[in-house]
Amino acid sequence: MSREAAVAPATTAREEEMASSVSKGAVPRLSLLALPFLGVLAVVALWALVSSTVVQSLPSPWKTWETSRPYIIEPFEKRGELDQGILRFTWYSLVRVAKGYGIALLFGVPVGFLLGVSNAFRSSFDPIIQILRPVSPLAWLPLGLVIFGKPEPAGVFTIALCSMWPTVLNTALGVRSVPQDYLNVAKVLKLSRAKTLRKVLLPSALPYMFTGFRLSLGIAWLVIVAAEMLTGAPGVGGFLWQEYNALIYEHIILCILTIGTVGFVLDRMMGAVEKRLRTA
Amino acid sequence: MTILELQSVSKSYGKTAVLQDVSLKVEPGEFVAIVGFSGAGKSTLVSLLSGLQQPDKGSALFKGEPITGPGPERGVVFQNYSLLPWLTVFQNILLAVEQVFETKSKQQQAEHADRYVAMVGLTHARDRRPHELSGGMRQRVALARALAAEPEVLLMDEPLSALDALTRATLQDELERIGRVSGKTILMITNDVDEAILLADRIVPLSAGPAATLGDSYCVDIARPRERVALNHDPHFREVRSSLIEYLMSTKKKKSAPSREIATPPMQAQPELSV
Numbered sequence: 001m002s003r004e005a006a007v008a009p010a011t012t013a014r015e016e017e018m019a020s021s022v023s024k025g026a027v028p029r030l031s032l033l034a035l036p037f038l039g040v041l042a043v044v045a046l047w048a049l050v051s052s053t054v055v056q057s058l059p060s061p062w063k064t065w066e067t068s069r070p071y072i073i074e075p076f077e078k079r080g081e082l083d084q085g086i087l088r089f090t091w092y093s094l095v096r097v098a099k100g101y102g103i104a105l106l107f108g109v110p111v112g113f114l115l116g117v118s119n120a121f122r123s124s125f126d127p128i129i130q131i132l133r134p135v136s137p138l139a140w141l142p143l144g145l146v147i148f149g150k151p152e153p154a155g156v157f158t159i160a161l162c163s164m165w166p167t168v169l170n171t172a173l174g175v176r177s178v179p180q181d182y183l184n185v186a187k188v189l190k191l192s193r194a195k196t197l198r199k200v201l202l203p204s205a206l207p208y209m210f211t212g213f214r215l216s217l218g219i220a221w222l223v224i225v226a227a228e229m230l231t232g233a234p235g236v237g238g239f240l241w242q243e244y245n246a247l248i249y250e251h252i253i254l255c256i257l258t259i260g261t262v263g264f265v266l267d268r269m270m271g272a273v274e275k276r277l278r279t280a
Numbered sequence: 281m282t283i284l285e286l287q288s289v290s291k292s293y294g295k296t297a298v299l300q301d302v303s304l305k306v307e308p309g310e311f312v313a314i315v316g317f318s319g320a321g322k323s324t325l326v327s328l329l330s331g332l333q334q335p336d337k338g339s340a341l342f343k344g345e346p347i348t349g350p351g352p353e354r355g356v357v358f359q360n361y362s363l364l365p366w367l368t369v370f371q372n373i374l375l376a377v378e379q380v381f382e383t384k385s386k387q388q389q390a391e392h393a394d395r396y397v398a399m400v401g402l403t404h405a406r407d408r409r410p411h412e413l414s415g416g417m418r419q420r421v422a423l424a425r426a427l428a429a430e431p432e433v434l435l436m437d438e439p440l441s442a443l444d445a446l447t448r449a450t451l452q453d454e455l456e457r458i459g460r461v462s463g464k465t466i467l468m469i470t471n472d473v474d475e476a477i478l479l480a481d482r483i484v485p486l487s488a489g490p491a492a493t494l495g496d497s498y499c500v501d502i503a504r505p506r507e508r509v510a511l512n513h514d515p516h517f518r519e520v521r522s523s524l525i526e527y528l529m530s531t532k533k534k535k536s537a538p539s540r541e542i543a544t545p546p547m548q549a550q551p552e553l554s555v
Contacts, residue, residue, distance in 0.1 A: 181360060181362040188350040
């Protein structure tokens, strides 16, 4: 009975997949590339129109390109502390994100496991987590500055604190969703607690955890800009704020596009790993 | 000496009595089948014997000692296979082997696991994962995993009921062979009367739930190896079959009357609550 129920969604999912691949096949391959290109073109045209008519202070696409060119052509160039290639700035930001994100995972996974395994722990800490979760990075950063006294650790602290929650909650969900059947197998085989954790709980919860990791990385990248803007640290967000103050508005757009592209690439990379785990 | 025993065991979930006053004795080397309707509490019976659950009243004994928890001496084949999907066929079986034969070397453990992979005819699928296998193959892995731990008793909870008829027949023949060759004590739960007669030495019917209980057992005196085709013409087979079905149906009829009475009290209580 339960098996039939488990099989049914799988077949419908496969049917959907087939249906979608059929509809994809119906669209000529050319338009798969051409349509997104047309979309981009339309947005750029609108941008050009707006910048030349309504909002004169908005840099035009062409002017943005002209001004940004040295930063894109020589992306790793270092001409001065505040004047570096865009990928060099991106690299600084990525390193900062990696630190904060690493700390987030380091704390988030065990906390999530405890929330998933122990009802007492969940009852104790779930309310406080729900309260801390929606707090904006802009609110955490000053507190980080107070605690650490220096902008760099304060930024990392903010990233870690803000990006931790999806990992915590998804890990907890993953652990709670381990099928009773698998736990029964562990019981019947008399696996030790450590072995049950390693051989049953962890692999079973891993796909959920990875969804958490992916969401966390997205947030970590979202927070970086705010953290750098407020601390003035060199990075893509710091550059953006500095160029705003220097009245070079073209670079704001360059930074926005860079942040978006990097975020997109990161998400796709995590998505690819996640997909592999799901089929396992 | 009795190897498995239930002494007037009762078990309920909340207010629903699932099993009531169930007694059973299984002798070493016996193949016992318990036949009953789905939802009658057959799986609960296996849970009690495997030690995953404890009885509310009465006691479950293994070799005269109370069963306090699961153990490798009582192997379990679950209805839904319960294979770990991230492990291959070999690894699923090895997990059990490592646990039971801790003292053996890695090499010996691997050889042991491979022997059981071969026993259920899955050597070609050794390194595949469960989702790449058919239902019948998965159930074979589950069987191999249980047998690889070399348990004294094999408890099978509707091992074949999720399979299609043809696969089911093949695996029934295989179970018949394994039961005969290994000489292990086997307790199988099933909802298929023919399957029970084909495989078991003794059949115990479980009356319809709620508050199901075991009826008198039927001995199956048909020589082994049993041929499913020849069986259909065996007068003893027909006799056992018809009296089993008659018994089961009669309990179903009896139960449907009082069960309506059970449903009435909460209905009457409802208006009082809304006032």
